[in-house]
Amino acid sequence: MDSLIYSLNATVPVFAVMIAGYLFRKIGLLNDAFVSVANKFVFRVALPCMLFLDLWETDIIENWNGRYIGYCAAVTLISILVIWRLAKWLLKDKTEVGAFVQASYRSSAAILGIAFIENVYGNSGMGPMMIIGAVPLYNIFAVTILTLESNEESDKKNAGRIGSACINILKNPIIIGIAAGVIAALIKLPLPVMVTKSIDYLGRLASPLALLAIGAGFEGRKAIAKLRPTLVATFLKLFGLALVFLPAAVWLGFRDQELLALVIMLGSPTTPTAYIMAKNMHGDDVLSSSVIVLTTLLSAFSLTMWIFILRYLNLIAG
Numbered sequence: 001m002d003s004l005i006y007s008l009n010a011t012v013p014v015f016a017v018m019i020a021g022y023l024f025r026k027i028g029l030l031n032d033a034f035v036s037v038a039n040k041f042v043f044r045v046a047l048p049c050m051l052f053l054d055l056w057e058t059d060i061i062e063n064w065n066g067r068y069i070g071y072c073a074a075v076t077l078i079s080i081l082v083i084w085r086l087a088k089w090l091l092k093d094k095t096e097v098g099a100f101v102q103a104s105y106r107s108s109a110a111i112l113g114i115a116f117i118e119n120v121y122g123n124s125g126m127g128p129m130m131i132i133g134a135v136p137l138y139n140i141f142a143v144t145i146l147t148l149e150s151n152e153e154s155d156k157k158n159a160g161r162i163g164s165a166c167i168n169i170l171k172n173p174i175i176i177g178i179a180a181g182v183i184a185a186l187i188k189l190p191l192p193v194m195v196t197k198s199i200d201y202l203g204r205l206a207s208p209l210a211l212l213a214i215g216a217g218f219e220g221r222k223a224i225a226k227l228r229p230t231l232v233a234t235f236l237k238l239f240g241l242a243l244v245f246l247p248a249a250v251w252l253g254f255r256d257q258e259l260l261a262l263v264i265m266l267g268s269p270t271t272p273t274a275y276i277m278a279k280n281m282h283g284d285d286v287l288s289s290s291v292i293v294l295t296t297l298l299s300a301f302s303l304t305m306w307i308f309i310l311r312y313l314n315l316i317a318g
Contacts, residue, residue, distance in 0.1 A: 083100075139178065238302040245266055
């Protein structure tokens with residue numbers, strides 16, 4: 001019951017803000033201009049600030065666990081490549097490929113992961129190690145896939161050049177935020193309180209603005225038309241990856257905080273960042289928003305299920 005209540009407390013407010021954005025759009029309080037500006041601001045400013053500060057605050061050297069980070073990275077890479085290959089093979093509408101792949105693998109690792117682990121163990125534990133192993137790959141491949149599978153004709157002409165994808169990766173504000181955060185953490189860069197608070201204020205805008213923009217930009221009729229890929233991506237995100245890789249993690253000896261962080265990485269809802277990037281990189285933002293809404297709605301129950309199973313088997317404590 002505690003796990004269910006916590007999961008609901010973590011996910012219901014997220015879904016409620018999306019609904020609020022949708023209702024505000026319906027009554028004319030929000031409009032297309034807001035959605036466009038909010039998407040750009042979150043993508044270029046708020047999210048990079050949030051990721052930078054999360055990593056800057058982590059003692060990477062003290063918490064370093066190469067075996068665990070390697071597993072997180074390997075699982076993320078395998079998941080992305082397999083889903084990408086299957087999507088290109090099975091999806092009839094090729095304009096959906098980029099958004100489908102991103103929505104199927106990209107978890108709310110940075111936003112939801114730390115909160116879950118701290119709630120159970122009182123500290124972030126292995127959360128930052130999971131973020132280091134997975135989140136850079138999330139973003140690098142999101143940029144690569146959205147570039148190569150872009151719905152924009154000008155991008156498709158450039159998609160044959162790997163250099164174009166590499167340039168987009170290097171220019172991506174989220175990648176820059178992660179790289180800067182890791183470097184700042186490794187060299188233990190001292191920052192004045194006034195600087196960190198300013199960055200923190202900007203970073204805290206990421207989630208609420210992204211969720212409002214998703215709700216305000218949600219197109220119900222189009223989402224229903226994309227129901228099949230939405231359902232498949234939702235299954236992969238909440239159940240499919242976890243069914244494959246959690247047993248492997250148990251077999252390798254990972255326990256407690258390590259396993260809980262992997263549950264978040266493999267089975268948490270699709271991050272709102274997926275919508276922001278799809279919108280800004282000419283991907284299928286309707287499909288992205290549909291998967292985010294559905295995975296968020298169902299994740300309170302799916303995450304509770306995974307946590308209950310692991311606790312019942314005495315694989316995690318707390």
